[in-house]
Amino acid sequence: MSDASAGKAVVFRGGGFAPKSRRWVGFAVFVALILFAEWGTRSGWISALTLPKPSDVLATFRELYESGLLFKHLGPSLSRLAVGAAIGASIGVSVGVLIGLFSYVRSGLVPVVAAIFPIPKIALLPLFVIWFGIGEGSKYALIAFGTFTPTVVATYGAVDNVDRTLIRMGQSFGLSWWSIVRKIVLPGAMPGILSGLRISLAIAIILLVAAEMLGAEYGIGAYILEAGSLYDLERLFAGVVILSLLGVIVSALIGLIERRVLGWRT
Amino acid sequence: MDIRLSSISHSYDDFEVMRDVSLDIPSGQIVCIVGPSGCGKSTLLRFIGGLERPKSGQIVQLGDPPENCLNPLTYIFQDFALLPWRSVSGNVSLVLEDHGIKGAAARRIIDDVLARTKLSDFAHALPKQLSGGMKQRVAIARALAVNPAVMLMDEPLSALDSQTRELLMDDLVDLWTRQPFTAVYVTHNLAEAVRLGHRVVVLSRRPGQIREIVDIDKPLNAREFGDADLDAQQKHLWQLMRDEARAADAELINV
Numbered sequence: 001m002s003d004a005s006a007g008k009a010v011v012f013r014g015g016g017f018a019p020k021s022r023r024w025v026g027f028a029v030f031v032a033l034i035l036f037a038e039w040g041t042r043s044g045w046i047s048a049l050t051l052p053k054p055s056d057v058l059a060t061f062r063e064l065y066e067s068g069l070l071f072k073h074l075g076p077s078l079s080r081l082a083v084g085a086a087i088g089a090s091i092g093v094s095v096g097v098l099i100g101l102f103s104y105v106r107s108g109l110v111p112v113v114a115a116i117f118p119i120p121k122i123a124l125l126p127l128f129v130i131w132f133g134i135g136e137g138s139k140y141a142l143i144a145f146g147t148f149t150p151t152v153v154a155t156y157g158a159v160d161n162v163d164r165t166l167i168r169m170g171q172s173f174g175l176s177w178w179s180i181v182r183k184i185v186l187p188g189a190m191p192g193i194l195s196g197l198r199i200s201l202a203i204a205i206i207l208l209v210a211a212e213m214l215g216a217e218y219g220i221g222a223y224i225l226e227a228g229s230l231y232d233l234e235r236l237f238a239g240v241v242i243l244s245l246l247g248v249i250v251s252a253l254i255g256l257i258e259r260r261v262l263g264w265r266t
Numbered sequence: 267m268d269i270r271l272s273s274i275s276h277s278y279d280d281f282e283v284m285r286d287v288s289l290d291i292p293s294g295q296i297v298c299i300v301g302p303s304g305c306g307k308s309t310l311l312r313f314i315g316g317l318e319r320p321k322s323g324q325i326v327q328l329g330d331p332p333e334n335c336l337n338p339l340t341y342i343f344q345d346f347a348l349l350p351w352r353s354v355s356g357n358v359s360l361v362l363e364d365h366g367i368k369g370a371a372a373r374r375i376i377d378d379v380l381a382r383t384k385l386s387d388f389a390h391a392l393p394k395q396l397s398g399g400m401k402q403r404v405a406i407a408r409a410l411a412v413n414p415a416v417m418l419m420d421e422p423l424s425a426l427d428s429q430t431r432e433l434l435m436d437d438l439v440d441l442w443t444r445q446p447f448t449a450v451y452v453t454h455n456l457a458e459a460v461r462l463g464h465r466v467v468v469l470s471r472r473p474g475q476i477r478e479i480v481d482i483d484k485p486l487n488a489r490e491f492g493d494a495d496l497d498a499q500q501k502h503l504w505q506l507m508r509d510e511a512r513a514a515d516a517e518l519i520n521v
Contacts, residue, residue: 166347168343172339172340173341173412174337183363187349187351188351264392265394266394
């Protein structure tokens with residue numbers, strides 16, 4: 001059997017099932033979709049009522065930028081998003097950690113969280129207006145409430161998944177309860193908390209628009225709603241694009257944090 | 267500081283796992299506990315360090331731990347239990363921080379224990395970059411940092427390949443020879459037991475009871491890989507254990 005040519009080559013069958021990220025492919029898909037829409041609207045088989053021309057949306061966007069209205073809308077929206085999501089996520093992480101650590105808190109709060117998770121938070125907007133007023137308070141509350149529940153669920157799941165042997169190790173070296181939570185439980189739960197935040201923050205952006213439905217003069221949501229009620233599709237789409245970009249930026253930011261904070265993962 | 271176990275018994279619900287174990291652990295000696303799987307040797311170790319409570323019986327410390335001892339009963343775990351997000355020196359400093367040892371004082375202790383475990387060059391590496399043997403040396407360094415009165419070693423070499431195991435056994439013998447420490451060493455590997463133990467305690471299968479206590483008088487640093495008299499001891503231990511091990515292996519697991 002010394003003659004290699006006499007045998008049959010072993011067929012390779014081990015590949016696949018290992019997706020990798022290819023940096024520019026996602027970008028190319030976006031470009032292709034937009035070009036397709038542009039082509040369709042220009043050649044006329046997509047009517048102007050179905051979809052606005054991407055180039056018109058871009059023009060609207062430029063107009064928005066040049067008139068300075070963009071930042072007038074973006075500023076309040078971003079601050080609502082930041083304040084609301086920060087309140088919701090921080091309370092959510094704290095409650096999630098408590099649920100993860102204490103039997104009574106767990107037994108008491110898990111059903112409560114399960115009960116409020118499926119409530120469409122938008123439905124509660126009138127209630128928030130009564131509780132927190134028509135101003136910024138009700139908007140913060142709505143966004144905070146919406147980010148709270150998914151953050152809680154992700155956090156206590158993540159705390160449950162912290163390696164128990166590490167906690168035993170901490171106890172065996174006489175570490176204090178607070179040290180164990182701070183130095184072992186929280187860092188160990190961080191991967192799960194961050195992936196939960198991805199979802200929570202996307203929900204926060206969705207709720208931003210809902211929050212601005214009531215009594216907001218400026219804000220991306222207000223802008224979109226105004227355009228929608230006038231059937232001004234170019235402006236509607238310009239607003240939607242801003243929200244999408246916001247989502248992409250938030251997701252990229254979390255990716256950045258993950259790479260910095262979770263470099264220890266294999 | 268000695269440790270005395272008096273008539274330890276334990277059961278989960280009505281499932282008896284340990285019966286009347288009494289044992290003295292004299293200071294400055296390594297006591298190995300061997301036994302078939304499921305005989306409760308790791309459970310016994312958790313009792314000694316206070317991570318679990320036996321149903322009946324008492325564990326007493328006789329005498330006081332040495333003065334600069336931060337954590338008298340200190341474990342070394344089979345799976346190393348290193349924090350993956352901390353560097354080698356960070357993992358050691360973890361157990362010092364709670365005692366208020368920071369800055370230069372911590373630096374001095376960390377440098378010392380890393381030098382003793384030959385890890386000085388890896389102080390800033392993360393656990394994921396280390397081999398299994400190095401990880402366990404980090405865990406040993408961490409244990410040395412708190413200057414324990416008794417080291418409780420739970421199958422510390424079982425997760426390692428056999429060559430690494432030999433190397434680490436040599437390291438442990440070196441450490442002990444330079445500065446004798448007290449240890450309870452749980453293992454299922456008889457070669458490790460006869461190599462490192464001044465005294466080998468053989469447990470029976472479930473419910474765990476002491477079958478025999480074998481003293482090995484040959485000094486640790488005179489023992490070598492493949493020593494004839496150690497082999498004889500090992501063979502004797504295996505005779506004791508074989509039937510127990512076979513019976514334990516045939517049992518259904520219903521824990």
